Amino acid sequence: MKTYTIYQSQQDVLEKISDGQVITVQLGEMKVYVKRVGLSFFAFERYCPHSGADLKKAHIHEGRELTCPMHGYCYDMVNGREVRGRSRSLKVFGAILSENGLEIFGSY
C-alpha cells in the first residue's frame, strides 16, 4: 500500500487547509478530494458513483457519512459503501495528520 504525504508538517497542513475546505490532491494517476472537518481529514474520489456528480460540495456528517449533493446518496467514509446499497462503493482513502504532514494511503 502506497502512502502519499502532502505538505511538510502538521502545522503546514493546518495552515494550508482551512476547516471545511476541500482541496484536490494527485495520488499517482488519480486525483482525489481531501476535505478537512475540524482536525479530521477525508480523502475520496471526486465524482459520485451513482451518476457522476462532483462531490466537492458534499457534506460529511459527524465524520462518518458523506452525502452527495445531487440525489442524497450517503457513503460510509470508512468502507465507502452506499448505506442503502443503491450504487457501487465510493473510493475512500485513509488520511492521517502526522508531524510529517498529511499522510494519505489506500489503493489507487
Ligand code: FES
Ligand atoms: S449523483 Fe450522487 S446521488 Fe446521484
